[in-house]
Amino acid sequence: MCSPPSSLPTLPMHSVRSRPSLQRSSRAPLTLRPSRCHRRHRPRRQRCPTVAGWRGTRPCSSRAPRTRRTDRYPPLSSTMRGSSTPRVGVEMWTLLARTERRVNGGTSAVDLGLAIPAAASNPTPTRSGASLSPEETYRAHLSLCALQRTAKLQSVRFFGKILGTAADYYVAEARRAEPPEPPEASEPSATPAEEYGSGCNALSYFVTPELGGTWEELPSVTPEAIVAASRTRKFFTGSLDADVCCFPPFPGTERHYLRAQLARIAHGTTLCPSHKYALSPEGAVEPADPEAEGALPPPTSSQLCEPASWRHKNMGILAIGRCTNLPSPEEAEADAPPPQLEPEKPALLPIEASDWALVGPAALGGGAAVVWSRSLRWPGAIAVSEAKEGRYANLYLGYGHPVAAGPMSPSPPPPIEGDDPTAEPVEAEDMPLDDENAAVREAAEAALRAGAEE
Amino acid sequence: HLQSMELQHHPLVASAGVTLSVAVRAALQSSLPLLCQTQRFASAKLLGQIRGLSADYLVAIGEDEVGERRYFYCVDGVSWAALPTASEPERALCSRLPAGLLFTGDPSHSLTLPELEDDAAEAEPAEPPSVSEEVRLAVTVEQIENECAMVPKGALAPTAWGGFRSDPSFGGIKAEAALNLSSYVLRNCKAPKAGPMAFSADTLASADSTVPAGALCTRLDPATGAALVRSLLFPGFVAYCQPNTPVYGYCYFGDGKKNVDIPFMLP
Numbered sequence: 001m002c003s004p005p006s007s008l009p010t011l012p013m014h015s016v017r018s019r020p021s022l023q024r025s026s027r028a029p030l031t032l033r034p035s036r037c038h039r040r041h042r043p044r045r046q047r048c049p050t051v052a053g054w055r056g057t058r059p060c061s062s063r064a065p066r067t068r069r070t071d072r073y074p075p076l077s078s079t080m081r082g083s084s085t086p087r088v089g090v091e092m093w094t095l096l097a098r099t100e101r102r103v104n105g106g107t108s109a110v111d112l113g114l115a116i117p118a119a120a121s122n123p124t125p126t127r128s129g130a131s132l133s134p135e136e137t138y139r140a141h142l143s144l145c146a147l148q149r150t151a152k153l154q155s156v157r158f159f160g161k162i163l164g165t166a167a168d169y170y171v172a173e174a175r176r177a178e179p180p181e182p183p184e185a186s187e188p189s190a191t192p193a194e195e196y197g198s199g200c201n202a203l204s205y206f207v208t209p210e211l212g213g214t215w216e217e218l219p220s221v222t223p224e225a226i227v228a229a230s231r232t233r234k235f236f237t238g239s240l241d242a243d244v245c246c247f248p249p250f251p252g253t254e255r256h257y258l259r260a261q262l263a264r265i266a267h268g269t270t271l272c273p274s275h276k277y278a279l280s281p282e283g284a285v286e287p288a289d290p291e292a293e294g295a296l297p298p299p300t301s302s303q304l305c306e307p308a309s310w311r312h313k314n315m316g317i318l319a320i321g322r323c324t325n326l327p328s329p330e331e332a333e334a335d336a337p338p339p340q341l342e343p344e345k346p347a348l349l350p351i352e353a354s355d356w357a358l359v360g361p362a363a364l365g366g367g368a369a370v371v372w373s374r375s376l377r378w379p380g381a382i383a384v385s386e387a388k389e390g391r392y393a394n395l396y397l398g399y400g401h402p403v404a405a406g407p408m409s410p411s412p413p414p415p416i417e418g419d420d421p422t423a424e425p426v427e428a429e430d431m432p433l434d435d436e437n438a439a440v441r442e443a444a445e446a447a448l449r450a451g452a453e454e
Numbered sequence: 455h456l457q458s459m460e461l462q463h464h465p466l467v468a469s470a471g472v473t474l475s476v477a478v479r480a481a482l483q484s485s486l487p488l489l490c491q492t493q494r495f496a497s498a499k500l501l502g503q504i505r506g507l508s509a510d511y512l513v514a515i516g517e518d519e520v521g522e523r524r525y526f527y528c529v530d531g532v533s534w535a536a537l538p539t540a541s542e543p544e545r546a547l548c549s550r551l552p553a554g555l556l557f558t559g560d561p562s563h564s565l566t567l568p569e570l571e572d573d574a575a576e577a578e579p580a581e582p583p584s585v586s587e588e589v590r591l592a593v594t595v596e597q598i599e600n601e602c603a604m605v606p607k608g609a610l611a612p613t614a615w616g617g618f619r620s621d622p623s624f625g626g627i628k629a630e631a632a633l634n635l636s637s638y639v640l641r642n643c644k645a646p647k648a649g650p651m652a653f654s655a656d657t658l659a660s661a662d663s664t665v666p667a668g669a670l671c672t673r674l675d676p677a678t679g680a681a682l683v684r685s686l687l688f689p690g691f692v693a694y695c696q697p698n699t700p701v702y703g704y705c706y707f708g709d710g711k712k713n714v715d716i717p718f719m720l721p
Contacts, residue, residue: 133468135677163471165671165686165721210676235686237721245721357507376507376556379709380471397471399689401719407553408715 132161132397136211143211144172151206151215152177159205159266160380160396162258167209167238171262171396174204180217191223191320199315199323200226200263207258209238216240218259223321224251229260233401233408247410261400267323269381270313270394271356271373273299277313277348285313285347301387304371305360307353310383313394316345356383378402461486461500463694463703466680470692472707474503478512481531489516489526489534501525502690502706504594509559513537513595513706521617525595527561527588535561537592547585548593553714563587594710602691603641604661604683606632606702610641618658629697632681633672635662638693668720686720687713 132140140158148156151174159171179196194201200223206215232246240255250257275296278288288295299309315323325341351373359372375381380398385391431439461482464474474482482500490498495516504511514526514534525537540548550567564586611621618641631637638661645659661683664670669687674680678696685691690708695701713719 132471133465133473133677135465136469139677161471163684165668167673168469233715233719235719235721242721246718359508374505403554404715405554408718410718 139211140170143170143208143215147172147174147206147215151217158395159262160398162207162236162261162396162400163398164236164238169207169209169236169238169258170211172206172215173266174206176204180204191322191326193220193222194322194324196220200267200317200321202314203266205259205262207240218255218262221256221259221263222251225256225260226263226317226321227319229257229264231411232257233404236400247413258400264317264402265378265381265396265400267314267317268312269375269378269383269396271310271351271383272313272392273304273385273390274309274311274350275299276390276392277311279346279348283346298390299387301360301371304385304387305358307351307356307358310351310356310358310373310385311348312345312351313347315347316349318342318344376403463701466675466678466694466696466701467682467692467705469675469677470682470684472502472690472692472705478531482512485528485532485534486514489514493524494518495524498526499703500705501595501599502708504557504591504706504710505708506557506559511557511559511561511591513591521613521615521619525592527591527595529559529561537595538588540589540593540596544585544589545593545596547583548590551585551590553711556709556711557587557591561586561588561591565590591710597712598688598691598706598710600642601640601664602685602688602693602706603704604638604693605641605704606695607637607639607660609700609702610639610658624700626698626700626702627695629674629679629681632695632697633674635670635672635683636660638683640664666717666720669716687716689713 144156144158147153153174154177155175157173159173162169162171176196182196196204201220205218207218208215228248228250231248232244232250234244234246234257236254236258240253240258242254244250244252244254244257275290275298276288277285278292278295280286303309317323318325319342320326324344328341355375355377357374357376359374370384370386373383373385375383378396378398378401381394381396383392383394385393461474461479464472464479486498486500489495493516496519498514498516501513501515504513509529511527511529512531514528515523516526517523526534527537528534547567551565555565564584566582566584568582606624606627608627609621609624610618613619627637639658640661640663641658643659645657645663661670664687669685671684671686673682673684675682680694680696680701683693685693688706688708688711691704691706693702693704695703
């Protein structure tokens with residue numbers, strides 16, 4: 001229909017479009033008008049002219065499909081990274097969390113290795129886990145994050161807890177991006193210490209008596225401190241400046257003793273599964289390439305119960321107190337025999353079966369299999385590995401002493417120095433009488449002259 | 455009325471390195487009451503865990519209404535076996551064992567001791583004396599209980615038949631007193647000055663009479679507020695008490711070895 005000319009008044013025209021029920025005002029948005037049915041969003045049923053029956057009036061057909069409650073609130077376990085099996089509570093598993101963080105443009109792996117108690121998903125492991133309480137573990141985690149931020153460390157690991165008489169030490173093992181300033185030049189000792197970044201000084205150690213306090217970095221370890229620490233056996237007091245009263249005297253205070261013991265523990269008890277790392281041609285420990293020839297396959301949990309599946313991650317410490325032998329001097333005489341050097345113990349050596357007690361998961365099977373490895377030489381040192389996901393962790397919780405072979409017998413004091421047996425005493429001769437008389441006469445005349453002049 | 459550790463107090467001692475896995479705790483929650491029921495005990499509590507090479511022994515103490523205590527051990531936390539009572543010859547044999555020997559984890563394992571070299575020519579070659587691991591465990595548990603077990607002073611009340619039981623009106627000790635060793639008494643040691651007619655709990659030896667002095671170190675755990683007393687003579691022994699509450703107890707988680715080097719190791 002054509003519209004009439006605008007000059008004439010328009011009369012409402014009745015058409016299908018102008019029916020009130022289908023009309024909509026131009027101001028209101030296009031919405032479906034709610035029906036008058038008692039069910040709110042369910043439109044009235046309408047007879048379908050084509051299909052016999054009621055027109056498709058499924059409730060809520062125009063809305064989004066209804067979601068299930070479990071999809072809207074997924075269980076906590078599935079949101080945890082790296083978990084494939086459902087876990088019962090976060091406190092049961094502590095995470096070997098690897099969070100990649102961008103620090104100054106480069107990626108740095110903040111390795112927060114914490115204690116791993118027995119997994120809840122592992123049914124009835126019979127051995128008790130060694131760990132701190134869940135709250136203490138969390139506090140350690142926060143403290144390590146703070147340490148990493150303030151000290152700008154490349155990677156940090158929770159080493160463990162050394163128990164003391166007055167206070168305990170929480171220990172963190174860290175890798176620095178840049179070496180610290182070398183200490184002031186002290187007296188040169190017979191055996192020079194290893195440079196920072198190699199051998200016993202490859203990593204730095206931070207300790208704190210309280211998790212909420214500040215972490216203090218321990219100085220680099222010297223070979224004489226390690227040798228002296230292997231001869232003494234003292235409890236730690238909890239204050240780093242305390243004296244270590246022992247015989248032979250310890251060269252340093254408690255902080256040097258603590259650092260030496262930490263070096264011995266770290267180099268003797270840090271384990272890793274065999275397939276994880278390989279030695280590069282330069283001798284450095286690198287993550288192993290699974291496709292390289294000679295690469296070991298990831299072990300199953302039953303294979304992890306064998307000592308052959310574990311390796312020492314760090315080099316062993318020699319009797320001189322270093323990981324590496326000193327370079328032989330260049331000016332060696334041709335006649336002198338070469339010095340007897342102890343063979344170095346490189347990294348990734350297999351473990352001694354008699355030094356470690358390996359405990360596997362219970363025979364009930366199922367779930368993540370965790371294998372414990374407890375040191376018999378350093379009671380308190382624990383290595384844990386999970387076969388399925390290839391994770392591992394090391395922890396030390398103890399007093400900081402190895403097992404002694406027998407009751408301690410301190411070394412006796414050195415023998416008292418006697419006279420030199422070769423030299424005989426020589427009697428001094430007396431002055432002859434005339435000379436003595438002349439000396440007395442001269443002294444008397446000098447005194448007389450001095451008295452006369454006054 | 456027992457004073458060794460209750461399972462719900464486990465978080466109080468966790469800062470000393472003492473942990474029980476969830477599976478073990480779950481097993482103990484059902485097996486200890488069952489032990490009470492079958493053996494007609496008034497209470498059964500966990501003493502702790504003694505570590506061995508291939509397995510660890512959980513040790514529990516059951517006490518009946520009269521005050522008699524019996525010790526039980528198990529490996530898995532489910533089925534308990536009674537520990538034998540050690541006799542004097544067996545205690546003497548165990549004291550001759552080398553100091554560094556760990557438990558193996560097999561209760562039937564027996565250790566053979568070298569013979570003494572006196573009158574070897576005259577006497578017939580008798581069998582070398584041997585001691586089984588069960589007996590050795592019994593002797594160790596007895597040694598720990600007699601030398602270490604401590605409770606706060608005032609927590610025990612004498613009973614009519616000469617023993618001691620926990621005092622129901624014990625309200626707890628103050629926080630400053632909890633760090634003082636004189637506020638603790640050794641539960642199984644009589645003080646030397648106690649006469650035969652003394653009935654009160656003052657007849658028990660005070661904890662600061664342990665030899666050597668300095669073998670016990672006290673600590674206030676800032677997280678839980680509990681006072682912990684750790685023994686350096688038996689590393690792994692922890693006595694705990696929550697100040698101003700009647701919560702107290704002790705437990706042992708360790709190798710079972712006495713630290714004989716302690717005179718040299720004390721600072």
